[in-house]
Amino acid sequence: MKPKPRSPAQFTGQSSVKTGAQIIVDTLIEQGVDTLFGYTGGVVLPLFDKLYDAPINIIIPRHEQGGCHMADAYARASGKVGVVIATSGPGACNLVTGLATAMMDSVPIVALTGQVRTDLIGNDAFQEADITGITRPITKYNCIVKEVKDLARTIREAFHIASTGRPGPVLIDVPVDVAIAECKTDGSVNMELAGYRVRTKGNARQISVAAKAINKAKQPVLYVGGGVIIANASEQLRALAEKAHLPVTMTLLGLGSYDQSKAESLDMLGMHGAAYANYAVQEADLLIAVGSRFDDRVTGKVNTFAPNAKIIHIDIDPASISKNVHVDIPVVGDAKVILAELAKEVQHHERKKWFKKIAEWKEKFPFRYDENSSTIKPQYVVEQLCRLTSGKAIITTGVGQNQMWTAQFYRFSRPRQFISSGGLGTMGYGLPAAIGAQAAEPDAIVIDIDGDSSFNMTMTELATAVQYKLAVKVCILNNGYMGMVRQWQELFFNRRYSSSYLTNPDYATVARALGAVGITVDKKADVPKAIKQMLAEKGPCVVDFKVEREENVWPMVPAGKSIDEMNGLDILESMA
């Protein structure tokens, strides 16, 4: 979607006396913002009044949470900073889940919230909430601006902090009187960030030590996370993996950083990761972690994770190093810079025995499902989606089984192609994320592979997609359950399905009512046809796949177990 200036003649970027609202708008433009997600309300009226004349596309979500997820996915898809605006009180509070999602997954967002007048703050005024207090632990930085002269500088600082180092959301709270107040500005205010420094270049000695360890290793594994995508370091990762000949396993958010069609790809590791990835990590003599943070869904039982491996950890956040797992060779800095340096110092080794072992695991334990089933297997839907989009679509997901099957059965080949709430595990992320990604990449095919319960949470945003002609596709793997919860209840709670199912609406009808196309698929034979029809649609389209109701995600590392203690391998083998 191209910016559509409403009346650029009125855009007053040059004037020297400006209102706070105008300063905000001008600073957003200066920061390169051409699209933002915002919901209006009482105290942000002055700001929206100035936005009316600005060359910025405004996408109004149906709920601020949706807007925040849209800004998040816009950032993940484009690499730019996502911007979201909300009014004070309830509007600001509705950003909380979106900010926490972005914080956990290191996504650069600038959130601007309105606040009640400065003289009313603390008085329990109408629509007042202490949003800086509320969001302090879920933002990289936040502050309230109480004087109009500080606005431009603070917003610049917000963009800088959000987008550098380990990115994250920054919230700036602006009382309405500050937005109205006037201020003489020559546009030359500098940032004042005494406490904010980013280490980009890795320590050369540490890099050499790491290179020596790689050269000596017999059974090394690269374990890469979302940090590689954030750092735009996929090319450097490929070059290193190729030169040193290293197998690569990815975290959920790392998917797309390394082409899964390559023989060296071990795909995803962890709780629902590939058996061959988990075995490789457990038998590795060297683990090279890059932009990954040893999350419990990856490590399983932490004391027995990669028990024989020396660990190299490359990360821009020093606090991530040795947080969960002791690291032998830490390298703090930007993954792109460090991987390039590292590649210069590594030697090529065939590692024939190691790759032979890996090939055997891959042969024995691939991701599988019952292809002969007469019902629609959710994995089959994902596999067909991958096939019919040639593995090229941008994919967003909900959270739960739908997310894991997507990670297992869609084959990703490029960074920023897979957009999912990893750390926080936010159900309802999929649809608003698809809208945000589509706004960033108007010509791409964007598909939300969702679960019925995840979709229920934010499906109102379908109206947003319709209004802005953002042609997102939604594929609901509809099993009528909160599938992952049901799976845990089946396995660990004696099949007592307590509160894990809902009475769902007919999604195709809902889609049509909201102005999108709706398709229902209840026969396996109709799956490819429906996907083709969906892909041919020019506008938003929802396909409701009535999938096998009690399908499980395998393999599965039960909580507290080592990652090579996977359940379900026998089930997978029986399907061979």
Next chain:
Amino acid sequence: MKHIISALVENKPGVLAHVAGMFAARAFNIDSLVVGRTEEANLSRMTIVVIGDDRVVEQVRKQLAKIVPVVKVQDFVGQPVVARDLMLIAISAPPEKRSEILSLIETFKGKVVDIGQKFIMVEVCGPEAKIEAFINICKPYGIKSVARTGTIAMPRQAKTE
């Protein structure tokens, strides 16, 4: 093990809440936390006493440094420091016990700052161990109340350059 961590922070609203909130959110234990102004108007110093093993304290240090308005973080463990705690303590002091108590106060280099009918208020300054010792020694007389600042600290200069 106790670590004294000194953090230089920007003098901005919300910094104390951010630091205190981070400790709570990450389940780190604070023994004491002191904030005060420094020689520079825009900077404050927080002195935080933390109990934990090396791994925990290392995380504390890194997580503190990660907070944007935190400018500099030092862990004084293993280096010679001057550490001081200031206490006001009100001790029950009936006339017949007064001289005994006053001699104790003198031994601890305390200062009597208020004398009333029933209690005397004493100011004691020193390393934490001294403060604790004084409290213990006063217990038999009856302590009415104690107010302590918590520890502040500064590293000593190197003896040789």
